[in-house]
Amino acid sequence: MRRASLATGLLLLAVAWIIVLPFGGRESFTIHMIVHMSVVAGAAPLLAVGLSGFRHDLTVRWPWFTPVIASLVELVAVWGWHLPAARVMAEASWIVTALEQATFLAAGLLLWLSCLGGAQEGREARQLAGTFGLLFTSMHMTLLGALLSLSPRPLYGIENVTCFGVTLGAAVDQQAGGVVMLLVGAVVYLLGGVLLLSSALGPREHSGGRL
Template sequence: MRVLWLANGCLLLAVIWLGPLLSAWRGSVTAHMLAHMGVVAVAAPLIAIGVAPRLASCRRPVLTGLPIVASLVELLVVWGWHAPAARRLAESSLWGTALEQACFLAAGLFLWSTCLAAGSTNRSSSNAAGTFGLLLTSVHMTLLGALLALSPRTLYQFGDVTCFGTTLTAAQDQQLGAVVMLMVGAAAYLAGGVALLSGLLAEPNRRVA
Protein backbone atom coordinates (compact mmCIF):
# COMPACT_ATOMS: atom_id res chain seq x y z
CA MET A 1 0.00 0.00 0.00
CA ARG A 2 2.85 2.38 0.79
CA VAL A 3 4.16 1.90 -2.76
CA LEU A 4 0.84 3.19 -4.10
CA TRP A 5 1.07 6.36 -2.03
CA LEU A 6 4.62 6.91 -3.20
CA ALA A 7 3.65 6.34 -6.84
CA ASN A 8 0.77 8.82 -6.63
CA GLY A 9 3.01 11.42 -5.03
CA CYS A 10 5.69 11.01 -7.68
CA LEU A 11 3.11 11.13 -10.47
CA LEU A 12 1.75 14.40 -9.12
CA LEU A 13 5.27 15.84 -9.01
CA ALA A 14 5.76 14.90 -12.65
CA VAL A 15 2.49 16.60 -13.64
CA ILE A 16 3.44 19.77 -11.76
CA TRP A 17 7.04 19.99 -12.91
CA LEU A 18 6.51 18.98 -16.54
CA GLY A 19 3.24 20.84 -17.09
CA PRO A 20 2.55 24.49 -17.95
CA LEU A 21 2.51 25.74 -14.34
CA LEU A 22 6.28 26.18 -14.33
CA SER A 23 6.79 26.80 -18.03
CA ALA A 24 4.13 28.63 -20.06
CA TRP A 25 2.61 30.26 -16.95
CA ARG A 26 5.78 30.66 -14.90
CA GLY A 27 5.26 34.41 -14.59
CA SER A 28 1.92 33.97 -12.84
CA VAL A 29 1.78 33.99 -9.03
CA THR A 30 -1.36 31.87 -9.18
CA ALA A 31 0.37 29.19 -11.26
CA HIS A 32 3.35 29.34 -8.92
CA MET A 33 1.11 28.84 -5.89
CA LEU A 34 -0.67 25.91 -7.51
CA ALA A 35 2.70 24.27 -8.15
CA HIS A 36 4.01 25.17 -4.71
CA MET A 37 0.96 23.86 -2.85
CA GLY A 38 0.83 20.77 -5.03
CA VAL A 39 4.39 19.94 -4.01
CA VAL A 40 4.38 20.72 -0.28
CA ALA A 41 0.75 20.11 0.67
CA VAL A 42 -0.28 17.21 -1.60
CA ALA A 43 2.67 15.36 -3.12
CA ALA A 44 4.90 15.60 -0.03
CA PRO A 45 2.36 14.04 2.37
CA LEU A 46 1.54 11.30 -0.15
CA ILE A 47 5.22 10.39 -0.35
CA ALA A 48 5.72 10.83 3.41
CA ILE A 49 2.97 8.33 4.20
CA GLY A 50 5.22 5.68 2.68
CA VAL A 51 8.39 6.69 4.50
CA ALA A 52 7.17 8.00 7.87
CA PRO A 53 6.98 4.56 9.58
CA ARG A 54 10.70 4.13 9.05
CA LEU A 55 11.36 7.08 11.35
CA ALA A 56 9.26 5.70 14.18
CA SER A 57 12.23 3.73 15.46
CA CYS A 58 14.22 6.92 16.20
CA ARG A 59 15.13 7.60 19.77
CA ARG A 60 12.52 9.54 21.73
CA PRO A 61 14.36 12.90 22.12
CA VAL A 62 15.23 12.96 18.43
CA LEU A 63 11.72 12.18 17.20
CA THR A 64 10.11 14.58 19.65
CA GLY A 65 12.17 17.55 18.51
CA LEU A 66 12.23 16.95 14.75
CA PRO A 67 8.67 18.11 13.90
CA ILE A 68 9.29 21.50 15.52
CA VAL A 69 12.60 21.88 13.68
CA ALA A 70 10.95 20.80 10.43
CA SER A 71 8.18 23.39 10.82
CA LEU A 72 10.75 26.14 11.33
CA VAL A 73 12.69 24.94 8.28
CA GLU A 74 9.47 25.04 6.26
CA LEU A 75 8.85 28.58 7.48
CA LEU A 76 12.30 29.75 6.39
CA VAL A 77 12.07 28.03 3.00
CA VAL A 78 8.57 29.19 2.14
CA TRP A 79 8.92 32.77 3.36
CA GLY A 80 12.40 33.03 1.88
CA TRP A 81 11.34 31.95 -1.61
CA HIS A 82 8.39 34.34 -1.53
CA ALA A 83 10.62 37.36 -1.01
CA PRO A 84 10.45 39.46 -4.21
CA ALA A 85 14.14 38.99 -5.06
CA ALA A 86 13.97 35.20 -4.65
CA ARG A 87 10.76 35.07 -6.67
CA ARG A 88 12.43 36.95 -9.53
CA LEU A 89 15.31 34.47 -9.44
CA ALA A 90 12.92 31.53 -9.71
CA GLU A 91 11.10 33.15 -12.63
CA SER A 92 14.19 34.23 -14.54
CA SER A 93 15.90 30.89 -15.13
CA LEU A 94 15.33 27.16 -15.24
CA TRP A 95 18.01 26.66 -12.60
CA GLY A 96 16.28 29.11 -10.30
CA THR A 97 12.98 27.29 -10.72
CA ALA A 98 14.63 23.91 -10.13
CA LEU A 99 16.34 25.16 -6.96
CA GLU A 100 13.10 26.64 -5.66
CA GLN A 101 11.11 23.46 -6.28
CA ALA A 102 13.84 21.26 -4.80
CA CYS A 103 13.77 23.36 -1.63
CA PHE A 104 9.99 23.14 -1.45
CA LEU A 105 10.02 19.36 -1.86
CA ALA A 106 12.82 18.81 0.66
CA ALA A 107 11.15 21.02 3.28
CA GLY A 108 7.75 19.43 2.67
CA LEU A 109 9.08 15.88 2.95
CA PHE A 110 11.05 16.75 6.08
CA LEU A 111 7.99 18.23 7.75
CA TRP A 112 5.38 15.64 6.79
CA SER A 113 7.60 12.59 7.34
CA THR A 114 8.73 13.68 10.80
CA CYS A 115 5.26 14.79 11.92
CA LEU A 116 3.56 11.64 10.66
CA ALA A 117 6.25 9.45 12.18
CA ALA A 118 5.90 11.23 15.52
CA GLY A 119 2.14 10.85 15.35
CA SER A 120 2.39 7.12 14.68
CA THR A 121 4.24 6.36 17.92
CA ASN A 122 2.69 5.44 21.25
CA ARG A 123 4.45 8.29 23.05
CA SER A 124 2.32 11.29 23.99
CA SER A 125 5.23 13.72 23.75
CA SER A 126 6.03 12.63 20.19
CA ASN A 127 2.37 12.72 19.18
CA ALA A 128 2.04 16.23 20.59
CA ALA A 129 5.18 17.39 18.76
CA GLY A 130 3.88 16.04 15.43
CA THR A 131 0.54 17.76 15.98
CA PHE A 132 2.17 21.05 16.95
CA GLY A 133 4.51 20.92 13.94
CA LEU A 134 1.65 20.74 11.45
CA LEU A 135 -0.55 23.26 13.26
CA LEU A 136 2.34 25.73 13.52
CA THR A 137 2.96 25.35 9.80
CA SER A 138 -0.73 25.99 9.10
CA VAL A 139 -0.49 29.21 11.12
CA HIS A 140 2.53 30.66 9.33
CA MET A 141 1.17 29.53 5.95
CA THR A 142 -2.10 31.31 6.72
CA LEU A 143 -0.21 34.43 7.78
CA LEU A 144 1.81 34.54 4.56
CA GLY A 145 -1.29 34.00 2.43
CA ALA A 146 -3.12 36.77 4.27
CA LEU A 147 -0.20 39.18 3.84
CA LEU A 148 -0.08 38.51 0.10
CA ALA A 149 -3.84 38.89 -0.25
CA LEU A 150 -4.04 42.12 1.75
CA SER A 151 -0.85 43.77 0.49
CA PRO A 152 -1.63 47.30 -0.74
CA ARG A 153 0.75 46.86 -3.69
CA THR A 154 1.88 44.08 -5.99
CA LEU A 155 5.11 42.40 -4.93
CA TYR A 156 6.09 40.35 -7.97
CA GLN A 157 4.55 41.61 -11.21
CA PHE A 158 3.51 45.00 -12.54
CA GLY A 159 1.71 44.07 -15.76
CA ASP A 160 -0.88 41.59 -16.94
CA VAL A 161 -0.19 37.85 -16.73
CA THR A 162 -1.81 34.78 -18.25
CA CYS A 163 -2.84 31.67 -16.35
CA PHE A 164 -5.16 28.93 -17.67
CA GLY A 165 -5.77 31.06 -20.72
CA THR A 166 -7.12 33.94 -18.63
CA THR A 167 -5.49 37.36 -18.48
CA LEU A 168 -5.17 38.80 -14.98
CA THR A 169 -3.81 42.05 -13.66
CA ALA A 170 -0.83 41.78 -11.34
CA ALA A 171 -3.02 42.58 -8.33
CA GLN A 172 -5.65 39.99 -9.27
CA ASP A 173 -2.96 37.38 -9.88
CA GLN A 174 -1.33 37.98 -6.50
CA GLN A 175 -4.65 37.89 -4.65
CA LEU A 176 -5.76 34.72 -6.41
CA GLY A 177 -2.41 33.10 -5.64
CA ALA A 178 -2.85 34.01 -1.98
CA VAL A 179 -6.29 32.40 -1.97
CA VAL A 180 -4.76 29.20 -3.36
CA MET A 181 -2.20 29.20 -0.54
CA LEU A 182 -4.93 29.69 2.05
CA MET A 183 -7.38 27.15 0.64
CA VAL A 184 -4.90 24.39 -0.20
CA GLY A 185 -1.78 24.88 1.87
CA ALA A 186 -3.08 26.15 5.19
CA ALA A 187 -6.07 23.80 5.02
CA ALA A 188 -3.91 20.73 4.33
CA TYR A 189 -1.61 21.39 7.30
CA LEU A 190 -4.57 22.19 9.53
CA ALA A 191 -6.30 18.94 8.53
CA GLY A 192 -3.13 16.96 9.20
CA GLY A 193 -2.64 18.60 12.58
CA VAL A 194 -6.26 18.00 13.58
CA ALA A 195 -5.99 14.34 12.54
CA LEU A 196 -2.91 13.85 14.72
CA LEU A 197 -4.56 15.79 17.54
CA SER A 198 -7.60 13.50 17.46
CA GLY A 199 -5.30 10.52 17.81
CA LEU A 200 -3.52 12.19 20.73
CA LEU A 201 -6.81 12.92 22.51
CA ALA A 202 -8.00 9.36 21.96
CA GLU A 203 -4.85 7.90 23.50
CA PRO A 204 -6.03 8.11 27.16
CA ASN A 205 -9.24 6.30 26.27
CA ARG A 206 -7.28 3.51 24.58
CA ARG A 207 -5.10 3.15 27.65
CA VAL A 208 -8.13 2.93 29.92
CA ALA A 209 -9.71 0.34 27.65
Template sequence: MKRACLIAGLFVLALVWLGPLLDAWRESFSAHMLAHMGVVAIAAPLLAIGTQLGPTSDASRAFVLALPASLVEFIVVWSWHAPALRALAESSLFVTAIEQTTFLAAGLFLWLACLPRRDPVITGNAAGAFALLLTSIHMTLLGALLALAPRPLYGADEVSCFGIVLSAQHDQELGGVIMLLVGAAVYLAGGVTLLARMLATPPRKTV
Protein backbone atom coordinates in the same frame (compact mmCIF):
# COMPACT_ATOMS: atom_id res chain seq x y z
CA MET B 1 -1.71 1.85 0.98
CA LYS B 2 1.91 3.00 1.12
CA ARG B 3 2.56 1.98 -2.46
CA ALA B 4 -0.53 3.85 -3.66
CA CYS B 5 0.50 6.98 -1.75
CA LEU B 6 4.03 6.80 -3.17
CA ILE B 7 2.74 6.46 -6.73
CA ALA B 8 0.22 9.27 -6.21
CA GLY B 9 2.92 11.53 -4.77
CA LEU B 10 5.24 10.88 -7.70
CA PHE B 11 2.37 11.52 -10.11
CA VAL B 12 1.62 14.88 -8.49
CA LEU B 13 5.31 15.82 -8.67
CA ALA B 14 5.44 14.91 -12.35
CA LEU B 15 2.26 16.89 -13.01
CA VAL B 16 3.68 19.94 -11.27
CA TRP B 17 7.25 19.82 -12.52
CA LEU B 18 6.68 18.63 -16.08
CA GLY B 19 3.45 20.50 -16.79
CA PRO B 20 2.86 24.12 -17.81
CA LEU B 21 2.81 25.54 -14.26
CA LEU B 22 6.58 26.04 -14.20
CA ASP B 23 7.03 26.45 -17.95
CA ALA B 24 4.41 28.20 -20.07
CA TRP B 25 2.86 29.95 -17.06
CA ARG B 26 6.06 30.50 -15.08
CA GLU B 27 5.49 34.27 -14.86
CA SER B 28 2.12 33.79 -13.17
CA PHE B 29 2.24 33.95 -9.38
CA SER B 30 -0.96 31.92 -9.05
CA ALA B 31 0.59 29.19 -11.23
CA HIS B 32 3.66 29.28 -8.99
CA MET B 33 1.44 28.92 -5.94
CA LEU B 34 -0.39 25.95 -7.44
CA ALA B 35 3.00 24.32 -8.03
CA HIS B 36 4.19 25.21 -4.54
CA MET B 37 1.10 23.81 -2.84
CA GLY B 38 1.15 20.76 -5.07
CA VAL B 39 4.67 19.98 -3.87
CA VAL B 40 4.52 20.75 -0.14
CA ALA B 41 0.87 20.10 0.71
CA ILE B 42 -0.03 17.22 -1.63
CA ALA B 43 3.05 15.44 -2.99
CA ALA B 44 5.17 15.72 0.18
CA PRO B 45 2.67 14.11 2.60
CA LEU B 46 1.86 11.39 0.06
CA LEU B 47 5.55 10.64 -0.45
CA ALA B 48 6.16 10.73 3.30
CA ILE B 49 3.42 8.17 3.88
CA GLY B 50 4.67 6.08 0.98
CA THR B 51 8.28 6.02 2.17
CA GLN B 52 7.70 5.80 5.91
CA LEU B 53 9.40 2.69 7.25
CA GLY B 54 6.63 2.11 9.75
CA PRO B 55 5.19 3.49 12.97
CA THR B 56 7.60 3.70 15.83
CA SER B 57 7.23 3.71 19.56
CA ASP B 58 10.17 6.11 19.89
CA ALA B 59 8.66 9.48 20.73
CA SER B 60 12.00 11.24 20.92
CA ARG B 61 12.46 11.47 17.14
CA ALA B 62 9.24 13.41 16.61
CA PHE B 63 9.72 15.46 19.75
CA VAL B 64 13.21 16.52 18.65
CA LEU B 65 12.59 16.96 14.90
CA ALA B 66 9.02 18.21 14.47
CA LEU B 67 9.49 21.80 15.62
CA PRO B 68 12.85 22.30 13.84
CA ALA B 69 11.21 20.89 10.69
CA SER B 70 8.40 23.43 11.02
CA LEU B 71 10.99 26.19 11.40
CA VAL B 72 12.83 25.00 8.29
CA GLU B 73 9.55 25.00 6.36
CA PHE B 74 8.85 28.54 7.58
CA ILE B 75 12.27 29.82 6.49
CA VAL B 76 12.10 28.13 3.08
CA VAL B 77 8.56 29.26 2.28
CA TRP B 78 8.91 32.86 3.41
CA SER B 79 12.35 33.27 1.86
CA TRP B 80 11.26 32.11 -1.59
CA HIS B 81 8.31 34.50 -1.48
CA ALA B 82 10.51 37.53 -0.93
CA PRO B 83 10.07 39.64 -4.10
CA ALA B 84 13.77 39.49 -5.03
CA LEU B 85 13.99 35.68 -4.86
CA ARG B 86 10.62 35.29 -6.59
CA ALA B 87 11.84 37.46 -9.48
CA LEU B 88 15.05 35.43 -9.65
CA ALA B 89 13.12 32.16 -9.82
CA GLU B 90 10.89 33.55 -12.57
CA SER B 91 13.90 34.55 -14.65
CA SER B 92 15.88 31.30 -14.39
CA LEU B 93 14.87 27.66 -14.77
CA PHE B 94 17.94 26.70 -12.74
CA VAL B 95 16.81 28.84 -9.80
CA THR B 96 13.28 27.49 -10.20
CA ALA B 97 14.70 23.96 -9.90
CA ILE B 98 16.52 24.94 -6.70
CA GLU B 99 13.35 26.53 -5.35
CA GLN B 100 11.22 23.47 -6.06
CA THR B 101 13.84 21.12 -4.64
CA THR B 102 13.98 23.05 -1.38
CA PHE B 103 10.17 23.11 -1.23
CA LEU B 104 10.10 19.31 -1.56
CA ALA B 105 12.95 18.74 0.89
CA ALA B 106 11.40 21.00 3.53
CA GLY B 107 7.97 19.46 3.01
CA LEU B 108 9.27 15.90 3.30
CA PHE B 109 11.31 16.77 6.38
CA LEU B 110 8.24 18.20 8.10
CA TRP B 111 5.78 15.46 7.17
CA LEU B 112 8.19 12.63 7.97
CA ALA B 113 8.92 14.21 11.35
CA CYS B 114 5.22 14.60 12.13
CA LEU B 115 3.69 11.37 10.87
CA PRO B 116 1.62 9.42 13.43
CA ARG B 117 3.49 6.95 15.57
CA ARG B 118 2.78 4.45 18.32
CA ASP B 119 3.63 6.58 21.29
CA PRO B 120 2.64 5.44 24.75
CA VAL B 121 3.50 8.82 26.26
CA ILE B 122 1.91 10.77 23.35
CA THR B 123 4.70 13.36 23.24
CA GLY B 124 5.59 12.42 19.66
CA ASN B 125 2.08 12.98 18.35
CA ALA B 126 1.77 16.16 20.42
CA ALA B 127 4.96 17.58 18.90
CA GLY B 128 3.83 16.62 15.41
CA ALA B 129 0.40 18.18 15.92
CA PHE B 130 1.91 21.40 17.24
CA ALA B 131 4.39 21.61 14.35
CA LEU B 132 1.70 21.13 11.71
CA LEU B 133 -0.64 23.62 13.38
CA LEU B 134 2.22 26.11 13.61
CA THR B 135 2.90 25.62 9.91
CA SER B 136 -0.78 26.14 9.14
CA ILE B 137 -0.66 29.44 11.04
CA HIS B 138 2.28 30.84 9.11
CA MET B 139 0.80 29.60 5.81
CA THR B 140 -2.44 31.38 6.70
CA LEU B 141 -0.57 34.56 7.56
CA LEU B 142 1.44 34.57 4.33
CA GLY B 143 -1.60 33.71 2.22
CA ALA B 144 -3.59 36.51 3.82
CA LEU B 145 -0.75 39.01 3.33
CA LEU B 146 -0.51 38.10 -0.35
CA ALA B 147 -4.26 38.17 -0.91
CA LEU B 148 -4.81 41.47 0.92
CA ALA B 149 -1.69 43.39 -0.13
CA PRO B 150 -2.74 46.78 -1.55
CA ARG B 151 -0.27 46.55 -4.44
CA PRO B 152 1.39 43.76 -6.44
CA LEU B 153 4.68 42.55 -4.99
CA TYR B 154 5.68 40.47 -8.00
CA GLY B 155 5.83 42.48 -11.21
CA ALA B 156 3.31 44.85 -12.75
CA ASP B 157 2.43 43.26 -16.09
CA GLU B 158 -0.53 41.12 -17.04
CA VAL B 159 0.04 37.36 -16.95
CA SER B 160 -1.73 34.34 -18.38
CA CYS B 161 -2.68 31.24 -16.41
CA PHE B 162 -4.99 28.50 -17.72
CA GLY B 163 -5.65 30.78 -20.67
CA ILE B 164 -6.99 33.53 -18.42
CA VAL B 165 -5.31 36.93 -18.51
CA LEU B 166 -4.89 38.45 -15.05
CA SER B 167 -3.47 41.70 -13.81
CA ALA B 168 -0.48 41.41 -11.50
CA GLN B 169 -2.67 42.41 -8.55
CA HIS B 170 -5.37 39.84 -9.27
CA ASP B 171 -2.75 37.18 -9.99
CA GLN B 172 -1.16 37.78 -6.59
CA GLU B 173 -4.53 37.81 -4.82
CA LEU B 174 -5.45 34.49 -6.44
CA GLY B 175 -2.10 33.04 -5.37
CA GLY B 176 -2.75 34.08 -1.78
CA VAL B 177 -6.19 32.49 -1.84
CA ILE B 178 -4.71 29.25 -3.20
CA MET B 179 -2.24 29.18 -0.32
CA LEU B 180 -5.09 29.71 2.15
CA LEU B 181 -7.41 27.11 0.62
CA VAL B 182 -4.81 24.40 0.01
CA GLY B 183 -1.71 24.90 2.14
CA ALA B 184 -3.18 26.25 5.34
CA ALA B 185 -6.11 23.82 5.16
CA VAL B 186 -3.96 20.71 4.61
CA TYR B 187 -1.58 21.49 7.46
CA LEU B 188 -4.51 22.35 9.71
CA ALA B 189 -6.17 19.03 8.86
CA GLY B 190 -2.93 17.18 9.57
CA GLY B 191 -2.46 18.92 12.90
CA VAL B 192 -6.05 18.35 13.99
CA THR B 193 -5.81 14.68 13.00
CA LEU B 194 -2.70 14.18 15.13
CA LEU B 195 -4.29 16.13 17.97
CA ALA B 196 -7.38 13.92 17.84
CA ARG B 197 -5.16 10.84 17.79
CA MET B 198 -3.29 12.12 20.82
CA LEU B 199 -6.49 12.85 22.76
CA ALA B 200 -7.87 9.42 21.89
CA THR B 201 -4.80 7.68 23.31
CA PRO B 202 -5.78 5.92 26.54
CA PRO B 203 -3.90 7.08 29.62
CA ARG B 204 -0.79 5.13 30.38
CA LYS B 205 -1.18 2.67 33.20
CA THR B 206 1.20 3.03 36.07
CA VAL B 207 2.37 0.07 38.06
Protein backbone atom coordinates in the same frame (compact mmCIF):
# COMPACT_ATOMS: atom_id res chain seq x y z
CA MET C 1 -1.79 1.77 1.24
CA ARG C 2 1.82 2.89 1.55
CA ARG C 3 2.65 2.03 -2.05
CA ALA C 4 -0.49 3.78 -3.28
CA SER C 5 0.37 6.90 -1.29
CA LEU C 6 3.93 6.90 -2.61
CA ALA C 7 2.80 6.42 -6.21
CA THR C 8 0.13 9.12 -5.90
CA GLY C 9 2.63 11.56 -4.42
CA LEU C 10 5.10 10.94 -7.24
CA LEU C 11 2.33 11.33 -9.83
CA LEU C 12 1.27 14.63 -8.29
CA LEU C 13 4.86 15.88 -8.41
CA ALA C 14 5.12 14.90 -12.07
CA VAL C 15 1.91 16.71 -12.98
CA ALA C 16 2.92 19.84 -11.06
CA TRP C 17 6.50 20.03 -12.35
CA ILE C 18 6.20 18.63 -15.87
CA ILE C 19 2.79 19.95 -16.93
CA VAL C 20 1.49 22.78 -14.75
CA LEU C 21 4.70 24.72 -14.11
CA PRO C 22 6.07 24.92 -17.68
CA PHE C 23 2.77 25.04 -19.58
CA GLY C 24 0.33 26.75 -17.19
CA GLY C 25 2.19 30.06 -17.23
CA ARG C 26 5.48 30.06 -15.34
CA GLU C 27 5.46 33.84 -14.91
CA SER C 28 2.09 33.69 -13.13
CA PHE C 29 2.20 33.86 -9.34
CA THR C 30 -1.04 31.87 -9.21
CA ILE C 31 0.61 29.04 -11.15
CA HIS C 32 3.60 29.25 -8.83
CA MET C 33 1.33 28.89 -5.81
CA ILE C 34 -0.66 26.02 -7.31
CA VAL C 35 2.60 24.15 -7.88
CA HIS C 36 3.92 25.10 -4.44
CA MET C 37 0.80 23.82 -2.69
CA SER C 38 0.78 20.67 -4.83
CA VAL C 39 4.30 19.95 -3.60
CA VAL C 40 4.10 20.78 0.12
CA ALA C 41 0.42 20.12 0.90
CA GLY C 42 -0.25 17.36 -1.63
CA ALA C 43 2.78 15.34 -2.66
CA ALA C 44 4.80 15.76 0.57
CA PRO C 45 2.23 14.23 2.97
CA LEU C 46 1.50 11.41 0.51
CA LEU C 47 5.19 10.63 0.16
CA ALA C 48 5.60 10.83 3.95
CA VAL C 49 2.84 8.25 4.44
CA GLY C 50 4.58 5.98 1.94
CA LEU C 51 8.04 6.39 3.48
CA SER C 52 7.26 6.59 7.21
CA GLY C 53 8.75 3.82 9.29
CA PHE C 54 10.87 2.38 6.47
CA ARG C 55 14.60 2.64 5.75
CA HIS C 56 14.08 5.80 3.69
CA ASP C 57 12.43 7.53 6.66
CA LEU C 58 15.14 10.02 7.60
CA THR C 59 13.52 10.84 10.93
CA VAL C 60 14.33 7.31 12.16
CA ARG C 61 18.03 8.06 11.65
CA TRP C 62 17.67 11.69 12.76
CA PRO C 63 15.61 11.50 15.97
CA TRP C 64 16.79 15.01 16.86
CA PHE C 65 14.94 16.39 13.81
CA THR C 66 11.70 17.04 15.66
CA PRO C 67 8.47 18.46 14.20
CA VAL C 68 9.21 21.80 15.87
CA ILE C 69 12.59 22.08 14.13
CA ALA C 70 11.04 20.90 10.86
CA SER C 71 8.29 23.52 11.08
CA LEU C 72 10.89 26.25 11.53
CA VAL C 73 12.80 24.98 8.49
CA GLU C 74 9.53 25.07 6.53
CA LEU C 75 8.90 28.63 7.74
CA VAL C 76 12.29 29.83 6.47
CA ALA C 77 11.86 28.02 3.14
CA VAL C 78 8.36 29.34 2.47
CA TRP C 79 8.88 32.94 3.52
CA GLY C 80 12.38 33.12 2.05
CA TRP C 81 11.31 32.02 -1.42
CA HIS C 82 8.40 34.46 -1.38
CA LEU C 83 10.58 37.51 -0.89
CA PRO C 84 10.24 39.67 -4.03
CA ALA C 85 13.94 39.34 -4.91
CA ALA C 86 13.77 35.54 -4.67
CA ARG C 87 10.69 35.44 -6.90
CA VAL C 88 12.45 37.56 -9.53
CA MET C 89 15.41 35.17 -9.59
CA ALA C 90 13.16 32.10 -9.80
CA GLU C 91 11.17 33.56 -12.69
CA ALA C 92 14.35 34.49 -14.57
CA SER C 93 16.17 31.16 -14.31
CA TRP C 94 15.05 27.54 -14.56
CA ILE C 95 18.03 26.57 -12.40
CA VAL C 96 16.80 28.81 -9.58
CA THR C 97 13.27 27.50 -10.12
CA ALA C 98 14.56 23.94 -9.73
CA LEU C 99 16.38 24.92 -6.52
CA GLU C 100 13.22 26.59 -5.22
CA GLN C 101 11.07 23.54 -5.92
CA ALA C 102 13.64 21.17 -4.43
CA THR C 103 13.69 23.31 -1.28
CA PHE C 104 9.90 23.23 -1.04
CA LEU C 105 9.83 19.44 -1.44
CA ALA C 106 12.65 18.81 1.04
CA ALA C 107 11.21 21.12 3.70
CA GLY C 108 7.67 19.83 3.23
CA LEU C 109 8.66 16.16 3.19
CA LEU C 110 10.85 16.48 6.28
CA LEU C 111 8.05 18.24 8.15
CA TRP C 112 5.46 15.59 7.32
CA LEU C 113 7.92 12.75 7.98
CA SER C 114 8.85 14.25 11.35
CA CYS C 115 5.15 14.20 12.25
CA LEU C 116 4.12 10.85 10.75
CA GLY C 117 7.33 8.82 10.84
CA GLY C 118 10.18 8.16 13.22
CA ALA C 119 10.85 5.19 15.47
CA GLN C 120 7.92 3.45 17.14
CA GLU C 121 9.31 4.33 20.55
CA GLY C 122 8.15 7.80 21.51
CA ARG C 123 5.64 7.95 18.65
CA GLU C 124 2.90 9.48 20.82
CA ALA C 125 5.13 12.34 21.98
CA ARG C 126 6.23 12.91 18.37
CA GLN C 127 2.60 13.07 17.26
CA LEU C 128 1.82 15.69 19.90
CA ALA C 129 4.84 17.72 18.80
CA GLY C 130 3.74 17.16 15.22
CA THR C 131 0.37 18.66 16.04
CA PHE C 132 2.09 21.85 17.14
CA GLY C 133 4.35 21.83 14.07
CA LEU C 134 1.48 21.44 11.61
CA LEU C 135 -0.74 23.99 13.35
CA PHE C 136 2.15 26.46 13.47
CA THR C 137 2.72 25.93 9.75
CA SER C 138 -0.99 26.45 9.09
CA MET C 139 -0.83 29.73 10.99
CA HIS C 140 2.15 31.19 9.14
CA MET C 141 0.74 30.06 5.78
CA THR C 142 -2.55 31.73 6.67
CA LEU C 143 -0.66 34.92 7.51
CA LEU C 144 1.35 34.87 4.27
CA GLY C 145 -1.71 34.04 2.19
CA ALA C 146 -3.65 36.89 3.79
CA LEU C 147 -0.80 39.35 3.23
CA LEU C 148 -0.57 38.38 -0.43
CA SER C 149 -4.32 38.54 -0.92
CA LEU C 150 -4.83 41.86 0.86
CA SER C 151 -1.71 43.71 -0.26
CA PRO C 152 -2.74 47.07 -1.78
CA ARG C 153 -0.14 46.71 -4.54
CA PRO C 154 1.53 43.85 -6.41
CA LEU C 155 4.82 42.70 -4.90
CA TYR C 156 6.08 40.63 -7.82
CA GLY C 157 5.98 42.96 -10.81
CA ILE C 158 3.39 45.06 -12.61
CA GLU C 159 3.05 43.28 -15.96
CA ASN C 160 0.04 41.24 -17.01
CA VAL C 161 0.56 37.47 -16.91
CA THR C 162 -1.08 34.43 -18.45
CA CYS C 163 -2.55 31.79 -16.13
CA PHE C 164 -3.86 28.70 -17.95
CA GLY C 165 -4.43 30.87 -21.01
CA VAL C 166 -6.25 33.63 -19.10
CA THR C 167 -4.65 37.08 -18.92
CA LEU C 168 -4.49 38.48 -15.39
CA GLY C 169 -3.28 41.79 -14.03
CA ALA C 170 -0.36 41.62 -11.60
CA ALA C 171 -2.50 42.52 -8.57
CA VAL C 172 -5.25 40.01 -9.41
CA ASP C 173 -2.67 37.30 -10.08
CA GLN C 174 -1.03 37.87 -6.70
CA GLN C 175 -4.38 37.94 -4.89
CA ALA C 176 -5.46 34.69 -6.54
CA GLY C 177 -2.18 33.08 -5.51
CA GLY C 178 -2.71 34.21 -1.94
CA VAL C 179 -6.20 32.69 -1.96
CA VAL C 180 -4.76 29.38 -3.19
CA MET C 181 -2.37 29.37 -0.24
CA LEU C 182 -5.22 30.12 2.16
CA LEU C 183 -7.62 27.53 0.75
CA VAL C 184 -5.11 24.72 0.26
CA GLY C 185 -2.01 25.16 2.39
CA ALA C 186 -3.54 26.56 5.55
CA VAL C 187 -6.47 24.12 5.47
CA VAL C 188 -4.39 20.99 4.76
CA TYR C 189 -1.92 21.70 7.57
CA LEU C 190 -4.75 22.56 9.96
CA LEU C 191 -6.57 19.34 9.11
CA GLY C 192 -3.34 17.37 9.45
CA GLY C 193 -2.71 18.86 12.89
CA VAL C 194 -6.23 18.06 14.07
CA LEU C 195 -6.07 14.47 12.81
CA LEU C 196 -2.65 13.98 14.38
CA LEU C 197 -3.91 15.28 17.72
CA SER C 198 -6.92 12.98 17.50
CA SER C 199 -4.62 10.03 16.83
CA ALA C 200 -2.29 10.93 19.71
CA LEU C 201 -5.11 11.33 22.22
CA GLY C 202 -7.26 8.47 20.97
CA PRO C 203 -7.71 5.15 22.79
CA ARG C 204 -4.91 2.62 22.49
CA GLU C 205 -4.91 -1.12 22.94
CA HIS C 206 -2.24 -2.83 25.01
CA SER C 207 -1.29 -6.46 25.24
CA GLY C 208 -2.92 -6.70 28.67
CA GLY C 209 -6.26 -5.33 27.56
CA ARG C 210 -7.92 -2.05 26.83
CA LEU C 211 -7.51 1.34 28.44
